[in-house]
Amino acid sequence: MTSIASVHGPDDLRALTPAQTEELAADIRRLLVEEVTRTGGHLGPSLGVVELTLALHRVFESPRDQILWDTGHQTYPHKIITGRAEAFGTLRQPGGLSGYPSRAESPHDLIENSHASTVLSYADGLAKAHRLTGATDRAVVAVIGDGALTGGMAWEALNNLADGADRPVVVVLNDNTRSYAPTVGGIPAHLARLRTEDRPPQSVFESLGLAYVGPVDGHDIEALEEALRHAAGLGRPVVVHCLTEKGRGHAPAEQDEADRFHAVRPRPAARTTPRPAPEPAWTDVFGDELAALGARCPDVVALTAAMLAPTGLTAFAERFPDRTFDVGIAEQHAVTSAAGLALGGLHPVVAVYATFLNRAFDQMLLDVALHRAPVTFVLDRAGVTGDDGASHNGMWDLSLFQMVPGLRVAAPRDAATLRRALREALAIQDGPTALRFPKGSTGPDLPAVATLDGMDVLRRTDSDAPDVLLVSVGAMAGVCLEAADRLAEHGFGVTVVDPRWIAPVPAALVELGLGHSLVATVEDGGRSGGAGAALAQALADAGARTPVRTFGLPQRFLDHGRRDDILAAHGLTGRHIARAVVEALAGRDDSVSIGDLAPQPVGADQ
Numbered sequence: 001m002t003s004i005a006s007v008h009g010p011d012d013l014r015a016l017t018p019a020q021t022e023e024l025a026a027d028i029r030r031l032l033v034e035e036v037t038r039t040g041g042h043l044g045p046s047l048g049v050v051e052l053t054l055a056l057h058r059v060f061e062s063p064r065d066q067i068l069w070d071t072g073h074q075t076y077p078h079k080i081i082t083g084r085a086e087a088f089g090t091l092r093q094p095g096g097l098s099g100y101p102s103r104a105e106s107p108h109d110l111i112e113n114s115h116a117s118t119v120l121s122y123a124d125g126l127a128k129a130h131r132l133t134g135a136t137d138r139a140v141v142a143v144i145g146d147g148a149l150t151g152g153m154a155w156e157a158l159n160n161l162a163d164g165a166d167r168p169v170v171v172v173l174n175d176n177t178r179s180y181a182p183t184v185g186g187i188p189a190h191l192a193r194l195r196t197e198d199r200p201p202q203s204v205f206e207s208l209g210l211a212y213v214g215p216v217d218g219h220d221i222e223a224l225e226e227a228l229r230h231a232a233g234l235g236r237p238v239v240v241h242c243l244t245e246k247g248r249g250h251a252p253a254e255q256d257e258a259d260r261f262h263a264v265r266p267r268p269a270a271r272t273t274p275r276p277a278p279e280p281a282w283t284d285v286f287g288d289e290l291a292a293l294g295a296r297c298p299d300v301v302a303l304t305a306a307m308l309a310p311t312g313l314t315a316f317a318e319r320f321p322d323r324t325f326d327v328g329i330a331e332q333h334a335v336t337s338a339a340g341l342a343l344g345g346l347h348p349v350v351a352v353y354a355t356f357l358n359r360a361f362d363q364m365l366l367d368v369a370l371h372r373a374p375v376t377f378v379l380d381r382a383g384v385t386g387d388d389g390a391s392h393n394g395m396w397d398l399s400l401f402q403m404v405p406g407l408r409v410a411a412p413r414d415a416a417t418l419r420r421a422l423r424e425a426l427a428i429q430d431g432p433t434a435l436r437f438p439k440g441s442t443g444p445d446l447p448a449v450a451t452l453d454g455m456d457v458l459r460r461t462d463s464d465a466p467d468v469l470l471v472s473v474g475a476m477a478g479v480c481l482e483a484a485d486r487l488a489e490h491g492f493g494v495t496v497v498d499p500r501w502i503a504p505v506p507a508a509l510v511e512l513g514l515g516h517s518l519v520a521t522v523e524d525g526g527r528s529g530g531a532g533a534a535l536a537q538a539l540a541d542a543g544a545r546t547p548v549r550t551f552g553l554p555q556r557f558l559d560h561g562r563r564d565d566i567l568a569a570h571g572l573t574g575r576h577i578a579r580a581v582v583e584a585l586a587g588r589d590d591s592v593s594i595g596d597l598a599p600q601p602v603g604a605d606q
Contacts, residue, residue, distance in 0.1 A: 003027045004085045010057040010108075013081065021058070021221050025050045028077050029248075031088060036076070039091045040266035040387065041099050044247040046076035048176050048218075049143075052242055053077040055224035056141065056172070059232065063107040065139040066126060070119035070148045072100035072112075074174070082108040092387040094561040099388060114391040115359065116179075116329045117151025119144050120171065124160050127167035139232060143172040147179025147306060149187055150328025161237045162209040170231045171210070171239045174218065176246040179306040184326050195243060205239040214241030219248060279441035283380055285415045286437070287312030289422050290349060290378075294320050297426060302349045303338055305331045311351035311380050331356050335363035335375075342373035347426055350375060354382040354394025354436060361400055364432070369404045372431045378422075382436035383475065383524030384553070384563045395553050397436055398473075399529035401503055406431040409503035411474030411523075411531075415442040417456075417500060424501075438475050438524065440563065446477050452497070453508035459496035461488040468581055469516040470496045471509065473523035473531045479567075480522050482574025487581060502531045505538040513539050513546055520549040520581050524567065527552035549584050551577055 002020040004027050007013060016024065028050050036043040054077070056067055062082070069075050079097065080088060084105065090096025101109035111122050123142035130136055148154060161169055175191055177183055194203055195215050203212045211234050216227045224242065231238045294300050294316050301323040302316050308326055317324040327334045331352060338348035357364070357379060368375050382394040401409050408428065412418035418437060425433040448456035458472065459481055468487060472480040477498055484494040495516065499509050513519045519539065521532030532550030539546055553570055567573065571580065 004031060004080060007081055007085070009083050010062050010081060013054060013058045016058075018222055021054055025054060025221070028080055031080065031085070032076055035088050035091060038266060039089070039093060041092050042073040042076070045074035045145075048244045048246040048248050049074045049174060050077045050248070051219045051221045052143075052172070052174065052224060052244060053081065055221050055228060056143070057081055058221075059225050059228040060139050060141055063110070065141065066110050067108070067141045068111055068119045068122055068126075068143065069101055070113065070142065070144040071116045072114045074143075074145075075101050075109075078108070079106075082106050092560060094559075094565060098560055100391065112391065114388075115356065116148040117144075117154040119148075120154050120157030120161065120169075123169045123171070124157050124164070124167075127161075127164065127169050131167055139168070139170065141170045141172060143174055145179065146173065146175040146177060146188060146191055147183045148329055149173070150179075150183060150185055150306065151330050152332060158205070158208060158210070165209075165236050167237065168232075168235050169237045170228065171237070172228075173214075173239055173241045174244055175215070175241060176218075176244045178246050179329060181306070181308060181326075183328065184306075185328050187328075191241075194241060203239070203241075211236055211238035212241065213238060215243050216241065218242035218244035279443050280415055281440065282415075282418065282437040282442050283310070283312040285418050285442060286351075286378060286380070286422065286435075287315050289419045291315035291319055293423065293426060294323070297347070299345065299347045300349060300426060301325065301341055301346050302351060303327060303334050303341075304351055305329055305334045305356065307351075307353070311353070311378070313351050331360040332363050335360040336367040338375045339363075339367045339371060339373045342368075342375050343371065347429070348375050349378055349426075351378045351380065353392070354379040354397045355385075355392050358396055358400070364407075365404055368432050369406050372406060374429045375432045376422075376425045376428075377432065377434040379434060379436040381439045383438045384558070384566045385439045387560050387562070391557075393558055394436075394438075395525045395558075397434075398502075398523060398525040398531050399555075401434060402529050402534050404432075407503065408433045408501060410435045410501050412437055412500065413472065413474055413477035413498050414445045416445045417498075418442070421500065436474060438563070443475075443478065446481070448498070452512065453506065454501070455506060455508060455512075456498040456500060457495065458498055459484045459494065461492070461494045466495065466515055467493045467517045467585065468495070469513055469519045470494060470577075470581075471513075471519065471521040471532070471535060472496060472498045473502055473521065473525075476522040476524055476572065479572060479574050479577065483522075483577040483581070486574060486578035490582070492582070492585070503534065505534050509535065510538050510542050510544075513548075514542065514544050516546060518547055518549065518581065518584055520551065520577065520584075522551045522572065522577060524572065525552055526555045528555045547584065549580065551580070 002023040087097050092099045100114040101112050119142045123140050126140045205212045213227050213231050216223050227240050231240045302313050303325045304313050306329045338350050341348040385392050410421040412421045421435050450457040470480045480496050484496045487494045499506050523531050527550050530552050536548040
């Protein structure tokens, strides 16, 4: 049997017989199921493109010919046959293979995109570059799913590709009828007609001026190779319509109607002791509360960009299907559509991963905030997400939010404050609101010991000297409390406050900062322009001379790894914060001793 071990690169594929190629496809699926269920990752999408990946690499000569993948969820077979099979057991592990295309890993990975609908624009630019530089012997191949084709950027690119008859690009449409869930809208309906009608109508691609080949069985390697060779020989922009099945060859995935094992979690390690009851997930707490509020607030509607279940909207959608809108992978449209819903008298909730709201910043700024529209943005996976890597860390939102006039931003610290913040947000009718929370479980509720003008005081140590004000942003409350305990053990007076609503900066927080020797802010977002920077500016505007120490993430792309490890590597632990605070105080007062607050290795820029 032909196995993965016999393939060291794409060149080895071209000597295989059809039967050997089929054997290799089976072995790739075996490895995918075995390793991805152990490490976690995007299993269903990769299982669906095994034959397509083999056909692409048998017809085209990567990396001379440039094969580009939209989104990147489905590139595990591509990684396996481009020399990374032996490292596949390290997938998404610290220091191991990325879960997406990675330029650092292989010359076969030209782009590192993991946000959908971008690949056709890359392809258009590459084809233009090849024509201008005379590199016209290099093929440009762009693989895009039907789900990603719901994004407007894809159609902007198709519009330009169709105008370049002398710039051949092979667009491989991987049509599996799904993104996470079944693809929605007029585009999938049109593709369905192309798939099923005996005499299919002219495709929308042909109407635009592109050539069209297909539909072709995306699991028939010989048919795929024939279609791809034909497309490459046309010498013009062409769409090859391939029909695939997400989760192909793994029965549990094929039978999973929710998302066909789009992403699976790592297999849990064997335990000899009973597993403690899990804390609720942030996503579930939000979803349950929104559904409950929906029953009391008939003006509340929900929007998702093809991520109904991942963003927690399933319960709301089941109870209120007419008030739930899946717009496809189209975040820009989602936000401006939400503005329209708000102008029509409703209160839209746009549920999206934090990393994806970046794509709709202009719409948030000018279509929502400029109109003071009551739209609530709920950002899941805010801060460090970890194993998905640089493109999915939701660490940019707080920096962007500071630039949006009138936007109120809440960062709940636990399940109770998330529920409270959502209720408060839906009661605001004179402008937009945003709630952010990280990936994972909420942990235990952290009750306040006092309240001050709407802010929660979490700790106030017994000391006559109000030395330090620790300002906790969202889920960093536990870290701040640990730092406060360490500081209190050494005689420092510490107040830990959770503003809950962090933007605009509460006036009471500025007043509180004026009464302390040092203000320290702790957030799991970028330090540049983040919550800490906004508070420092507000204190300066108030004429304060109180120094502010901001703890957060450096504004750079972070490698994949575990959330706790990434936070620790950048000094976001109670121990490091306590020591850094003492060092800051020592710089102002020689009588302050650092004592035995031992240092901890952190990033050089902290």
